[in-house]
Amino acid sequence: xxxxxxxxxxxxxxxxxxxxxxALAASGHDLVLVARTGPAxxxxxxxxxxxxxxxxxxxxxxxxxADQRATVAARITDGAVVDTVINNAGFGHYGAFSxxxxxxxxxxxxxxxxxxxxxxxxxxxxxxPRRSGKLLxxxxxxxxxxxxxxxxxxxxxxFVLSFTEALHDEVMKDGVHVTALxxxxxxTDFQQRAGVKTSGVxxxxxxxxxxxxxxxxxxxxxxxxxxxxxxxxKFVAVSPRFGPRGLTxxxxxxxxKRLDAPQxxxxx
Numbered sequence: 627x628x629x630x631x632x633x634x635x636x637x638x639x640x641x642x643x644x645x646x647x648x649a650l651a652a653s654g655h656d657l658v659l660v661a662r663t664g665p666a667x668x669x670x671x672x673x674x675x676x677x678x679x680x681x682x683x684x685x686x687x688x689x690x691x692a693d694q695r696a697t698v699a700a701r702i703t704d705g706a707v708v709d710t711v712i713n714n715a716g717f718g719h720y721g722a723f724s725x726x727x728x729x730x731x732x733x734x735x736x737x738x739x740x741x742x743x744x745x746x747x748x749x750x751x752x753x754x755p756r757r758s759g760k761l762l763x764x765x766x767x768x769x770x771x772x773x774x775x776x777x778x779x780x781x782x783x784x785f786v787l788s789f790t791e792a793l794h795d796e797v798m799k800d801g802v803h804v805t806a807l808x809x810x811x812x813x814t815d816f817q818q819r820a821g822v823k824t825s826g827v828x829x830x831x832x833x834x835x836x837x838x839x840x841x842x843x844x845x846x847x848x849x850x851x852x853x854x855x856x857x858x859x860k861f862v863a864v865s866p867r868f869g870p871r872g873l874t875x876x877x878x879x880x881x882x883k884r885l886d887a888p889q890x891x892x893x894x
Contacts, residue, residue, distance in 0.1 A: 632655065635712040637661055650843075717733075
């Protein structure tokens with residue numbers, strides 16, 4: 627009996643991360659599930675083992691903590707071979723930057739950037755020498771424009787997009803796939819848990835989590851550098867290239883106001 631490929635997913639306890647885990651288990655992967663919430667991971671692991679026969683390792687870690695980031699990185703480099711890494715964990719806050727707690731803004735940088743860079747480095751460090759592997763980094767449609775009212779979040783996601791595109795070209799010759807996934811508003815239980823009011827966001831702007839994950843994994847399989855799921859989101863991603871920067875910022879600020887969620891976690 628051949629061993630199944632192993633995929634490591636961060637932020638796997640809910641939202642897109644949970645959907646990535648389910649999709650990968652259904653496609654024949656064993657999993658390393660990473661998140662802060664152990665009980666949710668254990669529950670998901672039990673479900674995936676029951677429904678798909680997937681062996682699931684549960685790795686409880688807060689990626690804002692340097693030591694715990696290092697533990698996850700060590701699992702990639704030193705444990706059983708990890709074929710696919712999904713850097714999905716991330717969070718954001720809404721509100722004027724000057725009025726938000728600094729700890730939350732720094733925390734976004736630690737999770738959205740430092741953790742992602744750390745785990746990307748670990749992944750490519752083992753994938754490039756063996757000339758195989760897949761790395762998907764979850765960015766956001768917010769990466770394509772500054773977002774007054776979500777300044778740090780959009781900036782971190784812009785970093786993820788630029789960083790991942792560069793990695794894609796660096797390792798293409800080595801047989802390693804690298805993709806940046808840039809979803810827009812995605813329906814999960816995240817908004818309800820975060821208390822985000824989204825009634826001002828039109829239905830056409832929303833995607834379901836399963837379709838976003840399917841698009842991301844398909845793009846990763848074909849080694850597409852950037853994946854923006856949804857026709858409307860593709861238009862949003864391209865439009866800042868053709869308009870004045872000031873107009874782009876005003877449009878972004880208008881979108882943020884529609885969310886009506888001061889200091890609440892950002893979606894996507």
